[in-house]
Each structure stands twice: as structure tokens, then as C-alpha cells.
Amino acid sequence: MAQLDIKRRLPTDDLSEVEELLFAVERADGQRPLSDHLWIDLRQGGRPGYVGLLGWQPGHDHLVAYCQVSRENDSWALDLIVHPHHRYEMSNIGPQLLSEAINVIREAGGGHVHWWVYEPTDIHATLAESIGLHAGRTMLQMRVPLPITESASIETMPFRSGIDDEPWLAVNNAAFADHLEQGGWTTETLESRKREPWFNPNGFLLHQVGNELAGFCWTKVHLDTIPVLGEIYVIAVHPKYAGKGLGRALTAAGLTHLNRNGVTTGMLYVDADNSRAVGLYRSMGFTVHHHQRAFVGDVN
């Protein structure tokens, strides 16, 4: 890599370059790179802990590679994106950017690091090993044709901003207490999602038992994918109400809502070892579309 720029905030020109690279990868793979958290961190100007590493090469007027480091609760998320035309150079480009990213994390005090990779190959495993990371969790993307046969059997209401925030955070954080990315959300995390252009409270379905929030199904429509994907973005039932059929009913409610809005493919991400959720989705017709793996480790 001839030139490597390390940025803690991205000026508009650089942001456009990064977005161009991400679109080139999305066109090649049919899948937007960067996890949701990293994407929001990038688009909303970089929060504390954000570092972007931009790799350039002479003779190429586009960004060749981009590596991002973001704070995620108490750990670090890392991603590496190489331009589709330069993937044959992955074994040169990868180690340089990744080792610089690890240095950035070390200088900021170190901590637990995870790097999510779409359909990982041996090259990714070797790169991960070269920076001291090893294979960790596997995430499945599952899809289902819509409509499903099951109809929604419970009442839901749309999320009311400013009223439902606190109860929602309480249910989310209780249900995802042990989850690295989805647990420990704060008002600020929720606000950052509300600022996203896709946010639509009508697709953020809440179910109450009495006056208490018992569970929710938050959907997100990806208008820029082919086919348009209706994602179950986050779904959870408060542990107090778990195992009573609410998870199934909320999934059906979310999928029904998406289909009523013209979406014919449902999609979600789930940890491969979340057997309860995977079993539920399979029994409702979801199948695995692809998988992603986290390479994880600790930086001193």
C-alpha cells in the first residue's frame, strides 16, 4: 500500500471516497459491507473511538482499501474492505491495514476486538491469525418468502418516540443481557438508530401485557437490495414473558407488517448458537442464506 491515511473524523471528500468503495463492493457481492454499527459510526461522522484507515495506490483514482475501527460497548469492532478489483492483492493489503488498526487499538488502551467477515475463507483466517485473532461466533443470515402461512395472533402498536424509549431499552437490555452488540444499549444508541433514514416507527412493533412492554419486533426495509429485503432488525421478549409463544407471534406480526407493505422476502441475522431463535425461525420457514464469522482476540 503506497499511502495510508489514518483519520479520526472523515471530511466529506474522504467520506464520498469510502462510500464509493462500499458501493463497489456491494455491487460485486450483492451485500452491503460493514456491520450496522460501523456503518452508522461512519455515516454519522465518527463517534469517540472511530478510526478510519484509507489505503491508496498510485495509478488508481479510487480508494483501494478501507479499514475501520469503532468502539462497541466495551470492545472494539474492526472491518476491512478491499476494492473488488484489488482482491487478488488481499495478502499484501490486508496485513498492512489490519496491523495498523491493531496499533491504533493498542495506543487507545487495547481491549477485546472482533472482526466480522462475510463468507470467510482461508485467507481471512490467515489474516486474522497474523494479528492475533482467532475464529469466534458465527452469524447466520436467514430468509423466508412472504407471506408466511401463519397469521399474527397478538396485538401490536407502533413505537412512540419519547414515550416508549425507556421501557424499550429495559426490555432490550434484559433480553440481550449477555449479547455483545445488542446488549447494554443506551439512549444514545437508540437515538443513533432513530436518526437513520430507514427508521420508521410504524415498523417498530411493540406488544404490551397490561401496561407493561413484554416484547417487540423492530423491522427495517432495505429498499436498495434486489430483492427488497424486509429485515427483522431486532426482536426480543422480556425474560419474564419468554417461552409463552410471544416470540413466535411477534415474528409473525413483523413479517405480516412487512408483507402488507409490499415486501416479499423476510430476512434476519441470528447467532448460529442461539438455538431457540434459530429453531423458531426454521419452524416458520426461514432458511440460511449465508453466514458471517467473527474473528476475535484481545489486544493488550
Ligand SMILES: CC(C)(COP(=O)(O)OP(=O)(O)OC[C@H]1O[C@@H](n2cnc3c(N)ncnc32)[C@H](O)[C@@H]1OP(=O)(O)O)[C@@H](O)C(=O)NCCC(=O)NCCS
Ligand atoms: C428468541 C425469543 C424472541 C423467543 O421468544 P419466546 O417468546 O421465548 O419464544 P416462544 O415462546 O414463541 O417459542 C418459540 C419457539 O422456541 C421454542 N423454545 C422455547 N424455549 C426454548 C428453549 N429453551 N430452547 C429451545 N427452544 C425453545 C418453543 O418451543 C417454540 O417453538 P414452537 O413454537 O415450535 O413450539 C426470546 O427467547 C428472546 O427474546 N431471546 C433473547 C433475544 C434474542 O435472542 N432475540 C433473537 C435474536 S435474532
